[in-house]
Amino acid sequence: MGKRLQSKILIFALITNVFTVFSYQIENTANIVNNDNIVSNVIHPKLILTAQGVEDIREQLGSIPIFDKTLAKVKAEVDAEITAGIEVPIPKDYSGGYTHVRHKQNWVILQKAGVLYQLLDDEKYAKYVKDMLMQYEAIYKTLPVHPKTRSYARGKLFWQCLNDSNWLVYVSQAYDCIYNYLTKAERTRLETNLFRPFADFISIENPQFYNRVHNHSTWGNAAVGMIGLVMDDDELIQRALYGIPGADLDRNAKDDDGGYINKDGKAGFLANIEEPFSPDGYYNEGPYYQRYAMYPFLIFAEALHHVKPELGIFNYKGGVLLKSINALLNLSDADGDFFPLNDGQKGMSYYTSALVTAVDISYHFGGQNPELLSIAKEQDRVLLDDSGLAVALGIKNGFQEPFNKKSINLSDGPDGTQGGVSILRTEDLELAFKYAAQGSSHGHYDKLSFSLYEKGEEVIQDYGLARFVNIEQKGGGNYLKENKTWAKQTIAHNTVTQNETSHFTGKYDIGSLHHSDLHYFSSENKNVQVVSAIEENAYPGTTMLRTMAIIKDADFEKPYMLDIMKITSNKANQYDLPFYFLGQVLQTNFEYKTPQTLKPLGTENGYQHLFVEGIASGNNDNSKLSWLNDNKFYTLTSVTRANDELLFTRIGANDPDFNLRREPAILMRRKNSKQTTFVSTIEAHGSYSPVTESAVNSNSSIKAVKILLDTDDYTVIAITSVKDNTKLFITANRDAMQSTVHKLVVDQKEFTWEGSFVLIENK
Known part of the structure; x- marks a missing residue:
């Protein structure tokens, strides 16, 4: 911070201290006389800033570096907007368009200007807020709904009520800050012509937006409630907390993301706390x-x-x-x-x-x-x-x-019984494992999926969404059709797809009824951290049990991941398990053919978006793939059979508008199987320096991975390092109680342990 700016802040502090002593307590307490000689008996600000808080801040200005720095930046931003002048254009654009961005900028600047008025006691900020609000008041009641028709709940200032609610959440704070600056007549004008009609529009006139459990409605509830708190309007506050009683919702209505509107009678801010959050705080x-x-x-x-x-x-x-x-x-x-x-x-x-x-x-x-x-x-x-x-x-x-x-297991569901998400962390590796409920309309069909990170960089990636947020050239900044045809489909994730059909056939109504269940989670032993979960409803008649571990072993430079996907079905199926790795292929231990012409892997359920770039048959023991990403080496070692297919794929087929990222995967395909188990390890190892052009530890440290035993009760995996040391990882597939004592004979050796799993050195 420059000396001139520091001096200004110190001057502000001295001036405002004087105001604090002689005027502030009178100005912001009961029975204040405002600039219209109209007596108000309400203390403002009271929402986020408080009268006491303003006094405390003014006393500290100039001596709290991070606050002073933030204040200086906000002041410069708002001053520039005041110099540029007020713009309140007639709405016409989607996200990313001029009018959308302008009104969005206005709500931000209004909130910040209101805060500056309170902290710096400079009337120019209050006048700026008042003048802009009066421009909104002048147009609001005559505004039609937004001309863009895409949303299930069109706003007035924006193409969707969601953004109108964003505006009111911020602007209510600005109004609170200048409340006592305004005359009673000005407040009446704003509340009668702008704020109350605005609150009624996003709630009573749009119950399909407001009266449900969803992040959209949370914004709407907060908007109505906050302006109600400023205006001391108890009816609005109750509407915010509990929703609109008796609202008639269209049972066939869908929101912009394809999810059905909530129709269980629960609505309002409190319902939006009760339903989406688990007791652990997972949303x-x-x-x-x-x-x-x-x-x-x-x-x-x-x-x-x-x-x-x-x-x-x-x-x-x-x-x-x-x-x-x-x-x-x-x-x-x-x-x-x-x-x-x-x-x-x-x-x-x-x-x-x-x-x-x-x-x-x-x-x-x-x-x-x-x-x-x-x-x-x-x-x-x-x-x-x-x-x-x-x-x-x-x-x-x-x-x-x-x-x-730390490693953490977060339950899902309002009572914590609808699956969850686990994060395993060991040194620089992070494994995110999802066994949660559907996730409302924003959920993907990917039970028991995972992603893997090293030092914050993706090793095995989850695609995320198919959307360019607020980039107008890409569908107005909204969700693209590929979000449904690709990103939500099971094949887009690192989990098993059966018979080229997504979990729950990709239908929200079915998926929202089910969730996976935790088998066990263990993070006490920092050298062996494990999560295991089961899914029984994604495909009728099929059960999937996935156990994933991060293991730290002295034979390895870094921890490695072990993945066991056990599948049991009442009929023979085709199973596809992809790994969406990022980086450059270095080496395989299997021969593959690259087609001269790229063709899609399938015709629907996301398969139509995958080009096939390479085809191979699995080895009878292990199939290995090594790649380089972000100057680090990685190796996938998988237990395969001779009749397994290994497919190199790349995202981007049937995507003429280039809406999808062109990223690779290796897909393991196992046909005509009822009961089968996929087992793989992923190692992070070594590094490459483009400066010294040196590669360090670029080869895998795993010599072999084998399935020694695989029954309904136990799965035993042997992992042998290049130093010829073998460790046995044993997981209990049924009784995973921590107190259970297990005895098992493997290769004529008896092993005894207590708990869900054990890692044993096999001598």
Whole structure:
């Protein structure tokens, strides 16, 4: 920060301290006289910023570096917008278009300008907010619904009610900040012609958007509730908390993502806390949409905490809102990027503004966990409110501790009984294993799928969503048709597809009825961490049990992953198991043919989007593939049979608009099998330096992987290193109780152990 800027902030601090002593307490307490000589008996601000918080912040300005830095940046941004002038265009565009972006920018600047008015006591910011709000008031009641017809719930300012709700969540904060600056007549005008009609439009006039359980509705509930809190409108507050009583919803209506509207009678903000969150804080739509929903969840919760503390909102459902922040932070890789479970855009991380809100509020209201301060310090900005001040003071005083991401198992479902997500972490490897419920309309058909990371880089990837968010040239920034034809389909994920048909035949109505179940999870032994889950409904008559482990072994440079997929069916089927690796193929131990003409692997269920680039038969023992990615080496070793097919595929077939990323996979195909088990290991090993042009440890350290025993009760895998040391991994397929003592004879040797699994050195 420059000396001139520091001086300005110090001057602000001195000036505002004077105001604090002589005027602020009078200005913002009961029976204030505003600039119209109209007496108001309401204390403002009260939603996010509070009157006491403003006083505390003014006293600290100039001495809290991360807060001062954030304030200076926000001030420069808002000042530039004030200089440029106000623009309130007639809406006409999809996401990414000019009018959409302009109104989106307006809601951000309005909120920030309101905060600046409170913190700096500079009337120009209040006047700017008032002038823009009056322009919105002038057009709102005569605005038709948005001309773009794609949404199931069209807004007025935006093509969907969701974005209208975004606008009101932010603008309600701006209105709260300048409430006492406005005359009574001005407030009446805004509330009568803009805010109340706006709240009614997104709720009463659009119950199919508002009255359900979904991240869209959370935004709508928060918008109606927050403007209700500012206006002291109890009817709006009740509507926000409990939904619209008796709303008549179309039973055939679908939202923009293809999911059916909630029709079980549950609606409102509290229902949106009860239903999507598990007791562990996992949000059923996945971390990408949890990140998006956390802002309205937490901002409205904070406002309720300040205005209606009797609700005890941060203790609701066992304090799940604050728990969910810890869960969300743990659903990110080493770089802070969220794992792209279900619909999720890669690269979304805890550096987003919504997570600044989450971290600051969690710290302030959740016991001031010092580990959160280290993330806030990385984010390099704070909220300009009471919680941001608490974080800034914590960092200033050196209270921060490293945020230690550990292996974690998060249950899914409102009562924690609908599967879940496990993250195994050992040194630089992270395994994300999904055995959750469907995930509402944003769910993918990929039971028992996984992705693997090293140092935050994808090794085995999940595709994520098929969408270019807010890029107008790609479908108006909305979901592309390939999201349904590719990204949601089972073959797009690292799990088994049976007979080229997706789990639950790719139908939401069926998939939403079922979930996988945890068999066992173990992370106590840092050298052998394991998760095992079972799926019995994806294909009628077929059971899939997948056990995955991260193993640290002295014979290996780095930990490696073991994958056991055990399939039992009542009839013979074809099973396809892909691994979506990223990088350049280096070597295989099998011969393959490359076709002269690329053709799709199939015709539907995602297969139509895979080109076949290579065809091979499996070896009778192990088939190996090595590749290079991000200057690191990896090897996949799989137990195969001579009649197995190995297919090199690449995404991009039947994609004339280049909407899909052209990325590779190796697919193992096993035909005409009722009961079968796929077993593979993935090693991370060595490195390559393009500067010194040296390759270190570029070869696999695994000599052989074998299935020694595979019964209904046990599966025994032998892993032999190039040093000829063999370890046996034994997993219990039925009785996985930690207290159970098992005895098993393998190759005339008896093994005894207690618990779900054991790793034994075979001497």
